[in-house]
Structures are given as C-alpha cells and as structure tokens.
Amino acid sequence: MTQTRSRATSLACSLFLLVLAALAVWSVLPPSPRGAGAAADEFSAERAFATVEAIGTEVHPHGTAAAAAVRDTIVADLEELGLDPEVTDGVGMSGRLGDQSRVAATKNVVATLPGTDSTGPVFLVAHYDSAEVSHGANDDGAGVATLLETARALGAGEPLRNDVVLVFTDAEEACLCGAEAFAHADPRAADGGVVVNVEARGSSGPAIMFETSDGNAALVDAYAHVPYPVGSSLAVEVYRILPNDTDFSPFLDDPEGRFTGLNSAYIDGSATYHAPQDTPERMSLASLQHHGSNMLALAQELGDGDAAALATPSADDATYFPLPGGVLARYPGWLVWPLAVAAVLAVGALAVLLVRRGEAGGERTTAGRLAVGFASALVPLVGAVAGSIALWWVMGLVRPGYGEMLDPWRPWGFRVALLGIVATVLTAWFVGLRRSLGGPALAVGALGWLAVLGVVLAALTPGGSYLAALPALAGAVAGLIALTAARRVVGRRVVVTLGAAVGVLVLVPIVLLFFPALGLATGAAPAVVAALLGLALTPVLAVLWPRGRRPALGLVGGCAAVGVVALVVGFVTDPFDAEHPEPTRLAYALDADTGTAHWVSDETTPSDWTARYADTETDMSERFPMFDGEVYAGDAEAADLPAPVVDVLDAEPAGDARVLTVRVTPGEGEPIGTAGALRYVQLNAAGVRSATVAGRAVPVDGGALDTRFYAPGTDGFEVELTVAAGEPLDLRVVAAGGGLEGLPGFVERPADVGVAGSHTSELVLVGTSVTL
Numbered sequence: 211m212t213q214t215r216s217r218a219t220s221l222a223c224s225l226f227l228l229v230l231a232a233l234a235v236w237s238v239l240p241p242s243p244r245g246a247g248a249a250a251d252e253f254s255a256e257r258a259f260a261t262v263e264a265i266g267t268e269v270h271p272h273g274t275a276a277a278a279a280v281r282d283t284i285v286a287d288l289e290e291l292g293l294d295p296e297v298t299d300g301v302g303m304s305g306r307l308g309d310q311s312r313v314a315a316t317k318n319v320v321a322t323l324p325g326t327d328s329t330g331p332v333f334l335v336a337h338y339d340s341a342e343v344s345h346g347a348n349d350d351g352a353g354v355a356t357l358l359e360t361a362r363a364l365g366a367g368e369p370l371r372n373d374v375v376l377v378f379t380d381a382e383e384a385c386l387c388g389a390e391a392f393a394h395a396d397p398r399a400a401d402g403g404v405v406v407n408v409e410a411r412g413s414s415g416p417a418i419m420f421e422t423s424d425g426n427a428a429l430v431d432a433y434a435h436v437p438y439p440v441g442s443s444l445a446v447e448v449y450r451i452l453p454n455d456t457d458f459s460p461f462l463d464d465p466e467g468r469f470t471g472l473n474s475a476y477i478d479g480s481a482t483y484h485a486p487q488d489t490p491e492r493m494s495l496a497s498l499q500h501h502g503s504n505m506l507a508l509a510q511e512l513g514d515g516d517a518a519a520l521a522t523p524s525a526d527d528a529t530y531f532p533l534p535g536g537v538l539a540r541y542p543g544w545l546v547w548p549l550a551v552a553a554v555l556a557v558g559a560l561a562v563l564l565v566r567r568g569e570a571g572g573e574r575t576t577a578g579r580l581a582v583g584f585a586s587a588l589v590p591l592v593g594a595v596a597g598s599i600a601l602w603w604v605m606g607l608v609r610p611g612y613g614e615m616l617d618p619w620r621p622w623g624f625r626v627a628l629l630g631i632v633a634t635v636l637t638a639w640f641v642g643l644r645r646s647l648g649g650p651a652l653a654v655g656a657l658g659w660l661a662v663l664g665v666v667l668a669a670l671t672p673g674g675s676y677l678a679a680l681p682a683l684a685g686a687v688a689g690l691i692a693l694t695a696a697r698r699v700v701g702r703r704v705v706v707t708l709g710a711a712v713g714v715l716v717l718v719p720i721v722l723l724f725f726p727a728l729g730l731a732t733g734a735a736p737a738v739v740a741a742l743l744g745l746a747l748t749p750v751l752a753v754l755w756p757r758g759r760r761p762a763l764g765l766v767g768g769c770a771a772v773g774v775v776a777l778v779v780g781f782v783t784d785p786f787d788a789e790h791p792e793p794t795r796l797a798y799a800l801d802a803d804t805g806t807a808h809w810v811s812d813e814t815t816p817s818d819w820t821a822r823y824a825d826t827e828t829d830m831s832e833r834f835p836m837f838d839g840e841v842y843a844g845d846a847e848a849a850d851l852p853a854p855v856v857d858v859l860d861a862e863p864a865g866d867a868r869v870l871t872v873r874v875t876p877g878e879g880e881p882i883g884t885a886g887a888l889r890y891v892q893l894n895a896a897g898v899r900s901a902t903v904a905g906r907a908v909p910v911d912g913g914a915l916d917t918r919f920y921a922p923g924t925d926g927f928e929v930e931l932t933v934a935a936g937e938p939l940d941l942r943v944v945a946a947g948g949g950l951e952g953l954p955g956f957v958e959r960p961a962d963v964g965v966a967g968s969h970t971s972e973l974v975l976v977g978t979s980v981t982l
Contacts, residue, residue: 219700220754223707227750230711233534234718238440240416240476240500250366253359253502255495261287261355262498265338266347266490271948272314272339272381273921274887280338280354281319284378287358288321291365293376295321300395302387303906304460311908312385312890314920315927318392319378323364328373330517331403333471334360334509335389337382337457341484342889342948343965343972348488352476353408354378356501363506370513375403382457383484384890384920389457393464402468404429404512404520407458408475408501414494415478415726417501420445423462423470425523430530430540432520433472435511436504439538442720443529443673445727451671470521472508476501478726481619484967485793529676532719546675550668553661553679556686561654563693570693573648583647583655586639587745591659593635594741598733601628601777605730608781611792613814614966616729619790623780625725625736630773632737636744637769640751641762649752656748657685663742677720677739681713681746689749706749713746791964794820797973798846798953799834802853807846809955810834812970816842819963823955834944834975835894835916847954852877853978854891854945859928867899868935870982874919874943875926882947882974889973890920891927894942899932931982944977 243255264283270276281297288295298318305311319338322331336353340346357376364374375398379388393399419433419441426446433439461469476497482488512520526543533539564575605624606613618624640652664679688709692702717739724736755761786792794817800807808830809823816825820842828843860871874891882888893903898915901908904927908917919927933939950956950972965971 219703223703223750223754226707227711227714227747230714231718234715235722237532237534237536238416238719238722240494240496241438241503243495243499251363253363253499253506255499255502257362258355258359258498258502259490259493259495261358262347262351262493263490265354266345266351266488269343269345269486270340271342271889272384273923277339277380281317281380284319284338284354284358288319288361288376291358291362293321293323293361295319298392298396300388300391301904301906302381302385302389302391302394303908304385304387304390305909309909309911309914310916310918311903312387312918312920313903313906313908314381314384314387315904316380316388316391318380318388318396320392320396320398321361321376322398323361323370323374323376325372325374325513326369327371328517329371330401330521331373331375331398332509332512332517333375333377333399333403333405334505335377335379335405335407335457336409337379337388339380339383340488341383341967342969343486344484344488344967345486346488347490348410348413348493349483350382350409351490352410352493352498352501355498356408356505359502360506360509364509364513367510370510372513372515372517374509374513379457381920385918386455386457386460387920390460393460393469399468402464402466402521404517405458405461405469405471406505406508406512407456407471407473408505409456409473410475410497411477411480411483412726413479413482413488413492414497415476416440416723417474417476417497417504418445418723419472419474420727421449421458421473422446422527423523425470425526427524427526427528427542428520429470429472429524430528430538432511432515433508434530434538434540436507437536438500438504439536440532440723441538442531442723443527444671444677444720445723446527447671447673468521470523474501474504480616480726480729481790482967483616486965488967527673529673531676531716533715543672546668546672549683550664550675550679553664553683553686556683556690557654557657557661560657560686560689563690564650564654567693570650573650575648575650579647579651580654583643583651584658585655586643586647587652587655587659589639590632590636590741590744591738593639594632594737595734597631597635598628598737601631602730602733604777609786610815611786611817614793614795614817616731617726618730618780618784620784621725621730621780623776623783624730626776627773627780628730628733628737629740630769630776632740632744633769634766634773636741637766640748641766644757644762653689653749653752656745657682657689660685660742660745677716678742680716681742684712685709685746685749703753706753710747710750713743717743717746786962788961791962792817792819793964793966794959795966795968795971796820796823796950797970797975798849798950799830799975799977800848800851801833802976802978805848807848808843809846810837811842812837813842817963819959833942833977835942836892836944836946836970836975849953851882851974851976853976854943856941856943856980856982858982863935864932866935867932870931870933870939872929872931872982873926874922874929876922876924876945882945882976888922889946889948890918891922892918892944892946893929895931895939897933897937897939899934901932902930904928939982941980941982942977943980944975947974948972949974
C-alpha cells in the first residue's frame with residue numbers, strides 16, 4: 211500500500227509540474243484575434259489587418275514613390291478618423307553605428323488626440339518605411355496598423371486626460387532618422403514625454419515588451435495593467451547589451467533625458483525579417499491582436515495617468531516576469547541583492563543540515579559528496595552550450611543555407627531537438643553520478659549553482675538575477691521544510707515539488723521567449739536557461755525518480771530519443787522551397803574610375819548559387835568602404851551606370867583652413883539598379899576637420915569622414931567640409947542603388963533560392979574618387 215501511495219504521489223507531482231509548465235507556456239502566447247464585429251472601443255486584428263494589406267503589398271523603402279503612397283494612405287486614414295494629420299519635413303541624423311553617421315531628409319506623419327487636461331504627451335510611435343527588399347507587412351506594417359486601430363478605438367471611448375500623439379516615422383530602416391528628427395526638432399517633442407514604440411522582427415509570436423528607459427519601475431507598473439503582459443526584466447538587460455536599435459533609440463539617446471518609455475515587438479518567424487517574404491499573408495493575426503490589445507490598454511493607462519511624473523525616471527528599475535492568468539509579477543530593484551543573498555544562505559543552510567543528518571531519503575550525504583556534487587553541476591550548463599553549438603553545426607552541415615539565418619523557416623523541430631539535447635545531458639549527469647554521490651548531493655549542487663548565478667547576475671545584470679535566485683531560494687527552502695517539518699515521504703515529495711514549481715513558473719516562459727529572440731544560431735542562450743530549469747528540477751528527480759538501473763537508462767534514453775526524432779522532423783519539415791527559399795546576398799560594385807566591376811557577397815560562406823558569382827575572399831573596403839574587411843568577390847562585366855557627381859558651390863578661406871560647400875547628385879543617365887531611387891550616397895575622406903550634411907553637423911573622428919545620406923533624389927544634397935588650407939582633399943563617393951535584374955551576367959535566381967533580408971542584398975554600387 212505504501213509503495214502504491216508513493217507511486218501515486220510521484221505521478222501526481224509530475225503531472226502537477228507538467229500542467230504548471232503548460233500554464234507557463236500559455237501565459238506568453240498571443241490571444242485569439244478579434245473579428246471586425248468586435249465592439250467599437252475594442253481593438254480588432256481583423257480591422258487592423260486591412261491597413262496591413264493596404265501598405266504591405268509593395269516594397270516601400272524610404273524615399274521611394276511606394277513609401278509616399280503609404281504615407282498618403284496613413285494621412286487619409288487619420289483624416290477619416292476625424293484627426294488633423296501633419297506631414298512634417300525634417301533632417302534626421304544617427305551616429306549609433308560606430309564612427310559612421312547617417313543622415314536622411316524625412317517626412318513624418320504626426321497627429322494628436324487632444325486630452326481633456328493634459329499633464330504631458332504620450333507618444334505612440336511606429337515607422338512606415340520598409341527595408342530595401344521587403345514588403346514590410348510585419349516590419350512595421352503591424353506597428354502602423356496597431357496605431358491606427360488604437361486611435362480609432364480611443365476615439366470611440368471616453369476622452370483621455372493626456373494628449374496622445376501618433377507618430378508615424380520615416381527612414382527607420384535606413385538610419386532611425388525620422389524618429390531622431392522628431393525628437394530633435396518637432397515642437398510637440400520639445401518638453402519630452404512618454405514614448406511607446408511598436409515593432410516587429412518576424413511574423414508571429416507574442417508581443418514582448420523587451421526594452422525600457424532607465425528607471426522603469428513606474429512604467430512597468432503601468433504596463434502591468436495590459437490584458438496580456440509579456441515581458442521580462444532580463445530581456446531589458448540583454449537588449450541593453452546588444453547592438454540592436456529601433457526608433458525607440460533616438461528617444462533614449464536624447465541628451466537632455468526628456469523621454470521615458472517602453473518598446474514592444476513580436477519576434478518569431480524571423481526568416482521573414484527584412485526579406486521579400488514579409489507580406490500580409492505571412493502575418494499572424496494573433497500577434498497583431500496581442501500588439502493591439504496591449505497598446506490600447508497601455509494608451510488608456512498612460513493617457514489617464516500623470517504623464518509628467520511618468521516622463522521622469524523612477525529611482526530604480528523593477529524586476530518583473532510573466533505569470534499565468536495575465537499577471538506580471540514585479541518587485542523593486544532594491545530587493546535583488548537581498549533575494550540573491552537569501553538564496554545563497556538558504557542553500558548553505560540546506561547543505562549544513564544534510565551533512566549533520568548524514569542521510570536523507572536513504573542516501574548518504576557528506577561534506578565531500580556535497581562538494582563534488584556542486585562541482586559536477588557545471589556539467590549540465592557546459593553541456594547545454596556545447597550541445598547548442600553542435601546542433602547548429604549539424605544543421606549547417608546538412609543544410610548550409612542555415613548559416614545565413616538566425617532561425618530556420620520552420621524552427622520548432624530543431625528547438626525541441628535542442629531541448630532534448632539539454633535534457634539528455636542533464637539526466638545523464640544525474641543518473642551517472644547518483645549512485646556514487648547520492649541524489650541529495652546532486653540536488654544541493656544544482657541549487658548551489660543557481661544561487662551563485664543569482665549573485666553573479668545581481669552584480670552584472672540585476673534584472674536577470676531572479677531567473678536563478680528565486681528557483682534556488684524556493685528549492686532550498688522547500689528542502690529545509692522537507693527535512694525538518696514534513697514527517698512522511700508523501701509530504702516531503704509534495705513540498706519539494708512545490709519548491710520546484712517556482713523554477714517552472716519563472717524559467718519556462720524565458721526558455722520559450724529566448725528561442726525566437728536569439729535564434730538557434732545563438733542557441734546557447736535558450737539552452738542555458740533550459741539547463742537552469744533542469745537544475746531547478748533536480749531536487750524533484752532526487753525524490754521522485756526511482757534509483758534502479760532500468761528507470762535510469764529509460765530516463766536518459768527517452769530524452770535522447772526526443773532529441774533525435776525532433777532533429778529528423780526538423781530537417782524533413784523545413785526544406786528550402788519556393789515559399790521558404792534559401793537566403794542569399796549578392797551585390798554589384800562598379801569602380802567608375804577604372805571601369806572594373808565585381809560581384810560581391812558578404813555571406814559567411816557563399817551558397818552554391820552565390821559562388822557562381824563571388825567565390826574569392828577579397829578586401830573591397832578601400833574602394834567600397836561599406837564592405838568592412840574581407841568579403842567574397844568575383845569579376846563582373848562593367849555596366850553602363852552613372853557615377854555620382856560632386857560640384858563645388860563655394861570655397862572660402864577660414865584662417866589655416868578652407869571651407870568647401872559641395873553638392874552631391876546622382877549622375878545623369880539610367881538609374882543605378884532596377885529599384886529606381888538611390889538607396890544612399892556614402893562619403894569617405896581623411897583630413898576633414900568638421901562637416902555638415904544637409905545642414906546637420908556629423909561627427910568626424912580623427913579627421914576621418916564616414917557618412918551616408920539616404921534617398922538623395924535627383925537634386926542631391928549639400929555638404930560643407932572644413933579642411934586644411936592648401937591641401938587637396940581626396941573624397942571617395944559611392945552611390946548605392948538596388949536591384950540586380952538587367953545587369954550584364956546576372957541570371958534570375960531559381961525558385962528555391964531567395965534574397966536575404968540584409969541591407970547588402972541586391973545592392974548596386976558605383977564609386978568614384980574626387981579631389982577637391
């Protein structure tokens with residue numbers, strides 16, 4: 211009877227944890243989309259999708275006629291809502307890309323929903339331009355549609371206290387220049403405010419609140435009122451480290467610190483990112499609904515709050531994470547260190563108690579065993595990293611095109627395979643050492659590493675400390691209760707299971723979110739978080755899993771079988787085809803001074819198709835500085851393409867210097883590339899003391915000018931350069947267009963070979979050197 215009750219308890223505890231894991235997954239899934247018949251004051255993904263269809267049917271990068279058509283659509287929709295939109299001209303500048311500055315003339319669309327007694331503006335931001343080869347249905351048609359449908363729903367409800375300013379920015383993909391121009395010069399932004407930016411990097415998945423301004427505690431409290439909160443303070447910490455940018459960045463970079471805010475995006479399905487396949491039919495309406503439901507609720511919360519107070523950073527950042535039931539758990543930043551230290555102390559107390567007792571659950575425990583168990587618990591962590599690297603290597607070996615992707619088109623088979631690898635490593639470690647060390651020693655070792663990592667993260671990335679500290683603290687406290695208060699085996703198992711439940715609730719959502727966030731190309735991150743989950747569950751293994759050889763081998767073998775089967779399923783279900791092509795990057799570079807041309811690719815390793823054009827490693831950076839370091843190149847026939855022209859408008863002495871004013875224009879003749887408008891003109895020179903481009907001062911590092919002006923149009927743009935008197939200035943000018951069709955020697959790609967979502971894809975360059 212006792213054995214039967216014990217087995218029943220083990221089964222019930224296991225099922226409880228599985229159900230809890232399912233609920234944790236459910237807590238970060240997007241909601242079902244609402245139809246066009248939804249109430250007028252609600253957000254409807256179906257209504258919003260009509261906007262996506264209208265603006266996502268044509269590639270529309272900054273400066274093109276297609277972008278102008280999208281802009282006109284936005285203006286018309288805002289006027290239909292009874293608003294008074296304004297198209298504002300500006301010049302934006304970004305210097306976030308190292309030494310290079312990027313400048314663009316922009317046309318933002320701005321409209322205001324006036325508040326009844328505004329305490330400050332709330333800015334809702336999305337960009338309307340697409341990447342160079344992309345239809346931009348998701349990125350950022352989703353953001354545009356979200357703002358328009360939110361504005362419609364707000365208009366159908368009670369007026370808000372604060373002004374809500376809708377900002378549809380231009381030239382985000384080029385240089386974040388529309389947002390920078392708005393923050394820099396638009397009078398509506400003069401006094402700052404709260405910014406909510408809406409993005410998409412992919413085609414599906416939950417809308418994640420992944421970035422905040424510093425001192426986010428009050429804003430996180432506001433975000434907690436949305437119906438489907440998905441966000442983690444760890445994501446904020448990680449994003450602050452990454453070199454990625456969105457239109458939120460210029461607001462954060464404001465030198466006067468006038469803005470606070472939040473940034474959200476859905477990020478799964480990244481194979482469509484910036485690619486031609488970013489079309490309306492690939493959009494998940496559930497993801498659009500998630501964006502919209504949260505945006506509407508957040509706009510209402512911020513719109514009725516004290517916007518002036520919210521525009522001032524809080525004293526610290528909050529720690530927060532999602533829980534089932536639409537709950538965003540959160541606590542103040544000052545609790546990070548006390549919880550991390552408490553976890554270390556609790557694990558230490560559990561270790562001391564086990565050594566004093568000398569035995570737990572029929573397994574002997576000594577200080578030596580605990581020390582070895584702690585050291586050995588590194589194995590699952592190191593094994594998870596090694597397993598993720600090995601998996602990506604195998605994927606690239608079988609299908610080399612994956613090397614150019616963050617994630618495959620259909621990644622879930624491979625994601626499950628990685629989880630199977632992590633589970634195999636963890637269970638093999640546990641089973642292999644249990645006989646010699648005992649389950650308690652391994653459990654304490656696992657919790658010990660969680661506690662140590664909680665302290666390390668508290669020091670380095672405080673918002674991520676909870677991932678390790680809370681499971682360690684809960685597991686250790688559960689162990690202490692099981693040893694001191696639980697009188698029966700059944701009670702001890704229940705207590706240990708409840709302790710592990712904290713790890714499940716905290717870590718399962720992050721495993722799920724990290725997969726699309728960082729992709730299988732950098733699968734070590736989700737693999738490590740999955741390993742942390744395994745460490746948090748180790749006490750459960752120690753008390754629930756039988757010690758016999760057969761159950762042990764069955765556990766390891768089952769995990770390995772899941773990994774192998776999932777890997778096979780991944781390869782079978784994710785071939786390259788016409789709908790899911792192999793991504794390739796190819797450019798054409800013509801040096802007008804020498805009349806020589808090259809095909810160029812910055813692929814990691816050229817695909818079979820790309821290698822027909824470019825297969826020799828070459829350093830092109832001297833003549834074409836946009837290719838930094840070695841790339842693959844091959845000889846090409848010189849096309850009859852116009853070189854950019856530099857006309858000196860004025861040259862004035864200024865002490866020991868001279869000030870040159872020049873105009874840079876596209877050359878006469880057929881446009882560069884089949885896309886029509888130029889993407890940009892890049893200028894490089896040495897010996898420049900200062901420079902302005904289109905009226906904006908650009909940084910000059912050590913005399914080196916490195917700047918781009920986007921979408922210059924036929925009239926070009928003016929540049930003012932201050933250089934040493936009496937010394938010539940050698941200026942390298944490269945005009946960049948897009949579209950390889952019609953170039954001599956180019957053959958259309960096969961159906962299963964596509965264009966990568968990259969700023970170097972389909973690039974056509976014509977460079978010339980000018981001495982001034």
